[in-house]
Amino acid sequence: QKEVEQDPGPLSVPEGAIVSLNCTYSNSAFQYFMWYRQYSRKGPELLMYTYSSGNKEDGRFTAQVDKSSKYISLFIRDSQPSDSATYLCAMSEAAGNKLTFGGGTRVLVKP
């Protein structure tokens, strides 16, 4: 079993819909949680960064962390075709430690 699990998708939604993505993990020592967006044939880019449990909002994006359930989520409101990409969750045990990535979920937003 992988340390970080993520549904590969693809997840297809109409423009304007809410996109809901999630990851589960097994390592209770993870404290830092991130979401990266990766466009086709590009490198991943950091989207959201959260420490420990709770919610964080940035524009149309909301990240949630539930450490008790070992579950993190990313919500994209008012989705746009430009949001079509692969979304990878990543986490680390402490600042300065290496990241462990999920396999990524491919999202397609149809106009």
Next chain:
Amino acid sequence: DAGVIQSPRHEVTEMGQEVTLRCKPISGHDYLFWYRQTMMRGLELLIYFNNNVPIDDSGMPEDRFSAKMPNASFSTLKIQPSEPRDSAVYFCASSQRIHQDTQYFGPGTRLTVL
């Protein structure tokens, strides 16, 4: 800043040949990471450096893989000899000392070993 620069962007080689991938991190970043991405295994950390010193190479799959960072602005990942199962996209990423978890990725090198 130009971001993380990787070369070449594409590499096609034959089994048994030596392959060298290159990376120039963002100026001022103290950490440099090499990753490999495949459909089957996702994004895997191979090795990372702090101030040019290798810190963790536990992700390097075999002795055929080696990485160096001779100075703060340059790193190489070498595969010798290459095998078809090494075919993947190899990413280099860098981060600042204080914000290691905020990694900036390069565009990647797509390697195909025939």
